[in-house]
Amino acid sequence: MIHRHVDAGDVRVHVAEEGSGPPVILAHGFPELWYSWRHQLPALAEAGYRAIALDMRGFGDSSIPDDVGAYDSASVSSDLLAVLADVGVERAAFVGHDWGAAVVWYLARAHPERVAAVAGMSVPFIPPGSSPPLDAMRRALGEDFYIVWFQEPGVAEAALSRDVTRTFLTSRVWDSHWAEGDEELRRPEWMSESDLRVYVDTFSRTGFAGGLNYYRNIDRNSELQRALGDRRIEPPSMFLTGERDPVRRWAPDDRMEPWLSDLRESVVVAGAGHWVQQEAPERVNDALLRFLREVGY
Secondary structure: OEEEEEEEOOEEEEEEEEOOOOEEEEEOOOOOOHHHHOOHHHHHHHOOOEEEEEOOOOOOOOOOOOOHHHHOHHHHHHHHHHHHHHHOOOOEEEEEEOHHHHHHHHHHHHOHHHEEEEEEEOOOOOOOOOOOHHHHHHHHHOOOOHHHHOOOOOHHHHHHHHOHHHHHHOOOOOOHHHHHOOOOOOOOOOOOHHHHHHHHHHHHHHOOHHHHHHHOOHHHHHHHHHHOOOOOEOOOEEEEEEOOOOHHHHOOHHHOHHHEOOEEEEEEEOOOOOOHHHHOHHHHHHHHHHHHHHOOO
16 A cells, blocks of 8 residues: 555545556545555455545545635545545546545536546435525524534634544434433444554644534535536436444435436445444445446446
């Protein structure tokens, strides 16, 4: 596995890559790292692909801009295009999980000519509405809904950084009640002690501000999506989620289907939760490779 940096305008992004062949670019979510794709990189490489996982801007060994506005979907997707340019090809398959999914959905809609195939995990494509989504979240889910709680700069940063090990091992949702409480912690079976140390050590060094700034661009991202009008996602697509993923309760995937012109498969991984590619790597790898072969990539 090779680790290096790619210049992407005002930021530098750290990438880990393995294998050779058609590129598959992997975008993680919050609070994660390139390391979240540790099970997919070798599987893709063995299957004949050049697998490239980013530390997304704001995370790990990539640049962490101070400006909140530097984390909207257009800015972040430009990092993916910079990696594509660095590889020296016109198109790639893009795979995203959580916030990474939101970014690759936007990229496939805004720049379909650069996307050979797109797979989103855990977060479906959310069609743009006519009003700011944060207002709707406040009305429907309340001020303590975690995304709403994340909006005030400094508040969630302090809470998540207070005990980084607890932040990663909690079985609860990060919100103000969680921040004020305590709990008995248990490491999940799918995460080794060394896996945990990668996340705890890295986020103890970097903090959480970069990742939280993605959430502070939700209204801006909705504006960017509305600006694309009625444009659909044309490249071949796949959606994959865990059966127990709590995102399914407030972001159902049935609304996205009319917007995807070539949805090949929608996969629900039995027994898995939100961190699906880490919890069920073999099933995720099988589904991803099946999708890539089916679209002829």
